[in-house]
Amino acid sequence: MLTIDGSRGEGGGQILRTSLGLSLVTGKPFRIEKIRANRPRPGLMRQHWTAVRAAMRVGGAEAEGAEIGSTALTFAPQRVTPGEYEFSVGSAGSVTLVLQTVLPALLTASGPSRLTLEGGTHNPFAPPFDFLARAFVPIINRMGPTVSAELQRPGFYPAGGGRMTVQVEPCERLRAIELLERGEVRGRRARAIVANLPQHIAERELHVIERRLDWERSCLHVEEADAAGPGNIVIIEIECEHITEVFTAFGERKKRAEDVARGAANEARRYLAAEVPVGEHLADQLLVPMALAGGGRFKTFELSGHAQTNIEVLGEFLECTVGAERCGPHECVVEVT
Numbered sequence: 167m168l169t170i171d172g173s174r175g176e177g178g179g180q181i182l183r184t185s186l187g188l189s190l191v192t193g194k195p196f197r198i199e200k201i202r203a204n205r206p207r208p209g210l211m212r213q214h215w216t217a218v219r220a221a222m223r224v225g226g227a228e229a230e231g232a233e234i235g236s237t238a239l240t241f242a243p244q245r246v247t248p249g250e251y252e253f254s255v256g257s258a259g260s261v262t263l264v265l266q267t268v269l270p271a272l273l274t275a276s277g278p279s280r281l282t283l284e285g286g287t288h289n290p291f292a293p294p295f296d297f298l299a300r301a302f303v304p305i306i307n308r309m310g311p312t313v314s315a316e317l318q319r320p321g322f323y324p325a326g327g328g329r330m331t332v333q334v335e336p337c338e339r340l341r342a343i344e345l346l347e348r349g350e351v352r353g354r355r356a357r358a359i360v361a362n363l364p365q366h367i368a369e370r371e372l373h374v375i376e377r378r379l380d381w382e383r384s385c386l387h388v389e390e391a392d393a394a395g396p397g398n399i400v401i402i403e404i405e406c407e408h409i410t411e412v413f414t415a416f417g418e419r420k421k422r423a424e425d426v427a428r429g430a431a432n433e434a435r436r437y438l439a440a441e442v443p444v445g446e447h448l449a450d451q452l453l454v455p456m457a458l459a460g461g462g463r464f465k466t467f468e469l470s471g472h473a474q475t476n477i478e479v480l481g482e483f484l485e486c487t488v489g490a491e492r493c494g495p496h497e498c499v500v501e502v503t
Contacts, residue, residue, distance in 0.1 A: 168196040168482055175475035177204025179214050183267045184476050186221040188483035190271035195242035209237045213259025217267040220253045224268045248275040255285030258326035260292030270454055272334045273311045279334045287321045287328035288399050290416040295330055296401050297412040302451050310337030325395020340459035348443035349407020354385045357401045361393035371400050371427035378431040400430045409443045442466050442497050449473055456502040457486045463501045
């Protein structure tokens with residue numbers, strides 16, 4: 167049985183989620199210790215516990231230590247079973263991270279699956295729904311499966327209460343792909359979404375984006391969302407010939423709307439100036455599916471701590487090598503073999 171040190175690298179929940187996902191795909195049991203050891207509150211929190219329970223159901227797995235607060239877990243999967251599943255975090259914990267745990271196994275399962283996920287769909291500590299649907303899922307679909315995601319109701323931190331569904335039509339084997347060029351920019355859109363908050367917050371955010379990115383007003387949209395609690399997110403979408411990237415920033419108490427928008431706009435400006443197709447957060451998400459496909463290459467920024475952690479865990483479960491060759495002051499080409 168594999169033994170995983172949960173305190174390595176960035177020492178957060180990423181090690182647990184990647185281990186669970188790869189265990190489901192490979193059938194290899196593992197034990198993880200020191201779960202989230204580098205976080206202020208170590209151990210399984212509700213969203214991590216939900217991810218474990220989801221993996222147990224999808225993989226018919228047996229587990230020891232699957233309790234909130236647990237700092238060690240033993241996980242032994244049996245057989246991945248596609249089908250209809252409902253998973254509820256019961257808080258504002260991220261449902262996209264729960265999906266991240268079970269999706270790799272369902273992409274090549276023996277039949278289609280439909281997942282209903284309830285909790286936080288727009289959480290500042292995880293990829294929001296819009297990033298998942300517009301940036302990540304289209305790339306996965308190019309690798310063979312057909313995945314679609316639909317948002318029924320947004321759930322912002324800290325109230326939660328969101329709901330989304332994901333449909334997965336699997337393929338026999340994932341195809342390796344390359345993402346080395348983004349091509350010409352074909353579309354630009356910025357949305358400022360408010361839920362149970364004044365509309366002028368969104369208008370101020372879009373005014374900053376208009377000035378910093380020099381975009382026309384037709385690219386800027388104010389949206390009011392129906393959610394269980396207050397929430398605010400800025401979403402900048404850049405659609406290119408070969409890829410779409412999404413950059414987000416969340417409103418917080420005592421944080422000016424202008425500062426929120428400036429953070430998202432600066433990310434988008436950096437992306438456009440560097441001429442890389444894959445942004446930092448998308449790079450984190452692509453490593454697992456590319457490893458399962460047996461290969462792939464993409465050009466991105468310097469790898470984050472999350473990405474480095476993923477690479478280490480990949481080596482525990484799969485016979486693969488991930489290399490990063492610098493191709494600029496802050497850019498590199500990542501190759502999975």
